[in-house]
Ligand SMILES: Nc1ncnc2c1ncn2[C@@H]1O[C@H](COP(=O)(O)OP(=O)(O)OP(=O)(O)O)[C@@H](O)[C@H]1O
């Protein structure tokens with residue numbers, strides 16, 4: 001039995017089929033990248049996987065249990081695409097935003113305890129934003145904001161983290177830091193990570209496995225492609241790219257040669 | 258100076274004013290940040306229809322307005338679902354319905370015209386004992402409800418989608434919030450008047466937005482500003498025989514002007 005299993009899922013928006021008989025399995029502790037052209041159904045797939053959308057047919061199982069029958073979903077955390085397209089003049093401080101990640105779990109009528117705030121600070125330290133905790137959210141850069149939202153996603157100590165294009169709009173340095181953070185969460189805390197992205201180079205370097213989507217379907221041929229050779233770009237986008245070789249150095253990071 | 262407190266009606270006005278000064282910006286902050294600041298405006302028109310209905314039916318007008326405004330809250334919920342992409346359209350529909358009903362009813366209720374003026378423009382001398390009891394109990398209920406649902410309301414206001422995904426009962430809380438807005442409008446109208454009730458919900462929040470460094474601060478500052486406006490407004494309107502609603506809102510706007518000087 002797989003940790004997460006998507007079984008023959010179909011999904012349509014207003015009668016227009018967007019996911020076509022999608023099946024996939026993800027194991028505990030995996031770091032999986034999902035790539036595919038615009039409109040191929042990645043975001044829709046993740047929304048189905050987190051229970052935000054209900055498939056028209058098929059099912060999503062977590063350790064064999066249908067997601068529809070799982071009431072407490074706090075073990076799943078999801079960072080939606082363009083999650084920081086919010087009102088930037090909203091008067092919320094960084095720590096307030098991160099604490100929101102604990103609200104659902106806390107239950108109605110309960111206030112955050114001292115230990116809860118410790119968790120908030122801990123999450124802020126992980127994403128390296130602790131010094132900014134009292135800053136207004138509107139006074140942050142896009143990359144800093146994204147890290148705050150990641151802190152909000154991990155503060156509830158989820159077991160699975162879904163991220164939909166978290167690197168869009170952030171600079172190379174923050175992007176590198178984000179990948180390092182995700183690797184750390186994956187390795188040290190055993191969090192299963194599922195990430196959609198268009199950044200094929202980076203994700204093929206970091207993820208254990210790549211799933212490709214084209215036109216609402218899982219592209220099986222893609223799974224067969226050797227991740228080390230990462231010729232996904234030309235495969236998926238019918239766009240020739242020069243292959244870049246890379247090798248693993250001994251501290252586990254990847255260098256381009 | 259303190260002869261002002263020797264009048265029974267002034268003591269009633271201050272008690273009612275104190276509660277209103279807290280609930281109006283408390284609810285107003287969430288309205289402003291959810292870009293629903295017109296909702297208070299819409300409901301105040303409905304509340305006026307309730308006042309007219311109350312006078313006609315021979316019941317306390319404040320009770321009439323509370324009843325009608327609560328009914329309208331259900332209507333808004335329905336409209337929100339039907340026209341959810343055109344929220345300003347739902348507001349316009351509510352304003353029209355409220356005003357139309359109010360005008361027709363007021364025509365029948367000619368005898369109570371003076372009474373209606375008190376609700377339209379606000380009044381401190383005519384705050385009754387029943388008003389004080391209603392404003393205190395329902396006002397405290399509003400404060401208590403917001404305190405209990407503070408974190409949920411904050412999350413929904415900040416990011417409704419994320420709040421839904423995280424598992425919060427968003428539609429139930431939205432509905433509860435609409436009821437809080439309705440109650441606040443019906444209660445605050447007694448002092449500031451139907452025409453200006455939404456201003457008292459919006460301007461203190463607008464002022465606090467300029468200086469707040471967190472959501473908590475935004476709430477606290479807006480309540481402080483509203484308190485200053487309401488108390489200074491009641492006192493000034495007493496000594497200079499001004500309209501309380503107009504005075505309160507002008508003071509509140511002046512505070513907003515001062516806070517927006519900060520860059
Ligand atoms: N809310 C919606 N209503 C109707 N159609 C939608 C909706 N969201 C997405 N679609 C359609 O579903 C298809 C898949 O969209 P989806 O957002 O899942 O793609 P994606 O792979 O995430 O794309 P991108 O790389 O641009 O983020 C697209 O054709 C899109 O137009």
Ligand SMILES: [Mg+2]
Nearest residue numbers: 042043081164
């Ligand atoms: Mg997408």
